[in-house]
Amino acid sequence: MQQLETFSYDNKIVRNFGIATIFWGIVGMSVGLLVAIQLVWPVMNFGTQFSTFGRIRPVHTNAVIFAFVGNGIFMGVYYSLQRLLKARMYSDVLSKIHFWGWQLIILAAAITLPLGFTTSHEYAELEWPIDIAITIIWVVFGINMFGTIIKRRERHMYVAIWFYIATFVTIAVLHIVNSFELPISAWKSYYLYAGVQDALVQWWYGHNAVAFFLTTPYLGMMYYFLPKMANRPVYSYKLSILHFWSLIFIYIWAGPHHLLYTSLPGWAQSLGVVFSIMLIAPSWGGMINGLLTLRGAWDKVRTEPTLKFMVVALTAYGMATFEGPMLSLKQVNAIAHFTDWIVAHVHVGALGWNGFMTFAILYWAIPKIYGTTLYSKKLASIHFWVGTLGILFYAIPMYWAAVVQGLMWKEFTPEGVLKYPTFLATTLQILPMHMLRAVGGTLYLSGALMMTYNLIRTMRKGSLLANEPAEAVALQPLIVNERSRHRRLERKPALFMVIALIVILIGGMVEMVPTFMISSNVPTISSVKPYTPLELQGRDIYIREGCVNCHSQTVRPFRSETVRYGEYSKAGEFVYDHPFLWGSKRTGPDLHRVGKKYPNKWHFDHLLDPTITSPGSIMPPYPWLIEQKLDTTNTASKIIAMRKLGVPYPDGYELQANKDLDQQAKSIASDLKANQVDVLSDREIIAIVAYLQRLGTDIKVKEN
């Protein structure tokens, strides 16, 4: 006889993650709006080193990805997992550790990033102590999730749970592999990888962070919440299986499309292109499965704001996943890469797919766990329209700006010279579009504030069902042999995780192992030498100030780039770059060949106030580099760390490194003095000038 068990769902943890989602969402969006305004009016950098675009932009990206979306994921997972498995979370204590641990990590990020503690890897900027904390809290989440799966009362795991398992295991792999760093102090480390290899690891991580943090958990939530909101089952369960396995298999291969036309081996670039194009099939399979779930329920879309948000979320997902493969075509990438197109592409996904689905779930789940109805559907509908307008005002000007700038970079006169040889001309041309983008951001943020008010009123209207009572039949031992292999797999979580792990490892291994093991993939160049101690210190200031957020360091093999910047970049030039600093966006010009292009005084003036050398520049000034003394107490440990990583500094060089540093610094200071600039040789600006003057000079072709 089957025994009915009574238990309760933990709604308090869902509520907590929900509040954190709203709070960090507003913080992240506000900082996003600030950085958007900084790109139009540099005065909004506020003249302090803690609020410049280079340091604040990672605060925005980390806040919206890991704080807003991250908490949104945990809210959705903790709500749906309990109900799909008919079990309370495995451990309330682990739930609390997970919640508070994650919030502390976010707080640590919000403090350390403006202070300049950054690894420079995009979306993985947090330094090694926080990386360790992330690993621990992620494991806590995993134990809690698998513990719940093990004590479940539902034999088979619904498709949403497969996506959660794939998310857990893949993010764990991505985070660990992309966090192999050698610490040199409490808040500074160097990546184990260098140059091309570091770039491949970073974009394998970066692309798949989008895949397995911004996509798969949201697909899992879509498969649970959309049927609940529409009150009808998912359109095709079989399609969801095909969607799941194809998506996790293909996604992991597509990372190299971020590195097209760089010095990454051609075969790896091509693999990225091919799998990116293939990716459209499972992505659209999921979108179609979601939209067709609404068949026969489209009348509800008119009246239910949650479904309105879901429809736009799915449409934005479809647009972004069409655009991704298109941007992976080399012909399109040649124009679009490094422009605002990428920013628009990312934000269609972030604002439309992640943002709108998060809003939909909040509007749906908060009234449920408070045992009431939404305070105002009308206000939610206004939020929907304001938010949609916000997305349009954001994306359309960015596409426009991208095409304008991409074409301006490439335009030649009939005489065969660049029509816009000054990079700044192309930046100033798109400022009106950037203003419109800020309007879009304001609209989107206004909508989020409306939602906050609406949900606060909803919470006040009801009362939290902290321990929602439920009952289900206890899981009985299985006595019938299940013939279908997949059906069997659906009730074996450990096996499921192992198979998902194998599937996601294949792509990464095929791309990474040859790039690391076969030396011909990264040909060395004998003239390329390690950085001098002063240049190394300057490089770390370049990293600290987040220069990589606006300046790339890789010249692509196009005439338009070699004429503008110089010889295209070679893999062998980056072998001592721990980490690589190729960047992903050119708000300012590429700097790989900037070495010796201008005199020291030009760089000094430019860093003191960019408008001295480039009138109208939107780059913030860096006067503190002149005031602050260079910290040379860590030079020796940096040299030792670099040697451990394979940089050929002679044994014992760390003992004389500071002497060499001082000598080179004095030489630059005396050159500046000869040009009417009086600055002490022990200031940070001397180091960064030394680094900039070194860039790309190892193989620089001498003119005349």
Add this chain to the structure above:
Amino acid sequence: MFKQITDLQGNEWYLIISLWIFLAFFILVAILLFRMKKQHVNYMQQLPLNDGETEVLEEETN
């Protein structure tokens, strides 16, 4: 356009092997799908709707 994936100085086999791996995997998943029973598919489809929750009736607000 196809020069991008054919002109790889002898490294084309990386692509060819990768595509074969995917094809084999895709066929395997397709076989698993065809072997699934409709009864099980229907049961799984209904799981989110059968979680024992009582629907709170939406009352018209504002």
